[in-house]
Amino acid sequence: MAADVDQFRIPVPALTSFVTSIFAKAGCSPAESDRVARYLVAANLTGHDSHGVVRVPRYVDLIAEGAVVVDQTVAIPFENDSMAVVDGRMGLGQTVGPQAVELGIRKALASGVAVVALRNAGHIGRVGDWAEMAAAKGLISIHFVNGHGSVLVAPFGGAERRFSTAPFCVGVPRTGKPPVVLDFATSLVAEGKVLVASNGGKPVPPDAMIGPDGQLSGDPTTLYGPIEGTHRRDPRFGLGAIRAFGEHKGSGLALMCELLGGALTGNGTAGPLTEGPKDKVRRMRNGMLSVYLAPRFFGSAEEFEAATAVYLDFVKSSKPARAGGEVLVPGEPEQRQRADRTANGVPMPRTTWDSIVAAATKLGVPAPAL
Ligand code: NAD
Numbered sequence: 133m134a135a136d137v138d139q140f141r142i143p144v145p146a147l148t149s150f151v152t153s154i155f156a157k158a159g160c161s162p163a164e165s166d167r168v169a170r171y172l173v174a175a176n177l178t179g180h181d182s183h184g185v186v187r188v189p190r191y192v193d194l195i196a197e198g199a200v201v202v203d204q205t206v207a208i209p210f211e212n213d214s215m216a217v218v219d220g221r222m223g224l225g226q227t228v229g230p231q232a233v234e235l236g237i238r239k240a241l242a243s244g245v246a247v248v249a250l251r252n253a254g255h256i257g258r259v260g261d262w263a264e265m266a267a268a269k270g271l272i273s274i275h276f277v278n279g280h281g282s283v284l285v286a287p288f289g290g291a292e293r294r295f296s297t298a299p300f301c302v303g304v305p306r307t308g309k310p311p312v313v314l315d316f317a318t319s320l321v322a323e324g325k326v327l328v329a330s331n332g333g334k335p336v337p338p339d340a341m342i343g344p345d346g347q348l349s350g351d352p353t354t355l356y357g358p359i360e361g362t363h364r365r366d367p368r369f370g371l372g373a374i375r376a377f378g379e380h381k382g383s384g385l386a387l388m389c390e391l392l393g394g395a396l397t398g399n400g401t402a403g404p405l406t407e408g409p410k411d412k413v414r415r416m417r418n419g420m421l422s423v424y425l426a427p428r429f430f431g432s433a434e435e436f437e438a439a440t441a442v443y444l445d446f447v448k449s450s451k452p453a454r455a456g457g458e459v460l461v462p463g464e465p466e467q468r469q470r471a472d473r474t475a476n477g478v479p480m481p482r483t484t485w486d487s488i489v490a491a492a493t494k495l496g497v498p499a500p501a502l
Pocket of ligand 1: 255257278279319322418460463
């Protein structure tokens with residue numbers, strides 16, 4: 133396929149150190165530059181290129197515009213033993229996200245359950261990262277996420293944008309094994325997947341979007357408007373919407389992510405935007421309502437593990453629907469991608485690479501020789 137031809141693999145260390153240098157020049161401390169680069173590359177490693185380094189030019193622009201704050205520390209307007217309200221104060225999501233998760237982990241380990249409402253976080257990227265962070269401490273976690281200022285998705289039955297791509301995520305830990313991590317956008321595709329497709333990466337399904345006339349579309353210009361010959365990928369210029377996944381059920385889950393991740397956290401829902409014309413400059417902020425559960429408080433953590441293992445085997449033992457097929461559990465596709473890409477490098481569409489190099493050049497960061 134023509135779209136896949138102009139693509140190469142870049143080794144993980146070279147990509148990570150290039151992206152780290154870009155964020156350092158953009159104004160982040162060495163620790164933050166390293167952290168943001170590692171999380172973005174980690175998203176590529178799990179196969180979610182939509183949340184990987186393709187985002188670098190956008191993040192750099194947001195830092196330059198002052199729309200996100202480097203090296204931010206969260207504020208905690210309210211907390212008790214089992215809950216906290218955390219204000220990310222528009223810090224980079226890769227910095228304020230882990231601070232909020234850390235708090236939830238600490239409280240759940242002590243109390244058995246914790247609820248953390250994070251508001252005003254810069255883009256928190258792949259939500260599975262936060263479930264994996266909790267799972268590494270033996271905790272189950274559930275995350276309802278929304279994006280205020282990022283209305284992109286049409287509700288079931290609608291042809292106009294009303295939701296953000298509002299991801300939902302659940303992580304279940306397993307001792308000595310990778311956690312089970314269900315992590316998806318409630319839109320038929322994450323916006324970043326349209327971004328990747330617009331850069332010559334994997335195309336999105338032909339019914340992933342809907343035009344204002346109700347016509348289904350897989351063409352990224354439905355979301356971004358004309359893009360031919362430009363690096364501009366801005367949903368404010370498109371007239372269409374991404375569709376919610378799963379008909380009325382996915383649309384309903386998206387609504388709940390907006391209500392819990394947006395309204396309850398104080399982050400604000402995807403719309404309507406009421407903050408005046410200044411906020412019309414793209415100023416996406418993530419809200420995340422997270423629930424953390426420590427299995428040992430529910431009985432025996434060992435029994436939960438054992439029951440989980442037996443059940444996962446039962447699920448995976450289902451006869452494949454197609455000859456040569458296989459039943460996977462959530463998290464397995466990411467583990468396989470991680471193994472392949474760590475060994476063989478991250479696939480990089482030339483257009484994505486060019487847009488990262490353009491952002492780097494503006495900051496005076498030389499691109500690595502490949
Ligand atoms: P997706 O459609 O690729 O679905 C991924 C989920 O489905 C994973 O849990 C994966 O393990 C599971 N899965 C995939 N194939 C499977 C199979 N064959 N069998 C069993 N399970 C399988 O994900 P997406 O909707 O494109 O979302 C991509 C990423 O974008 C997610 O990490 C999400 O958190 C992130 N996201 C973030 C934001 C934000 O505002 N920060 C917004 C939207 C999406």
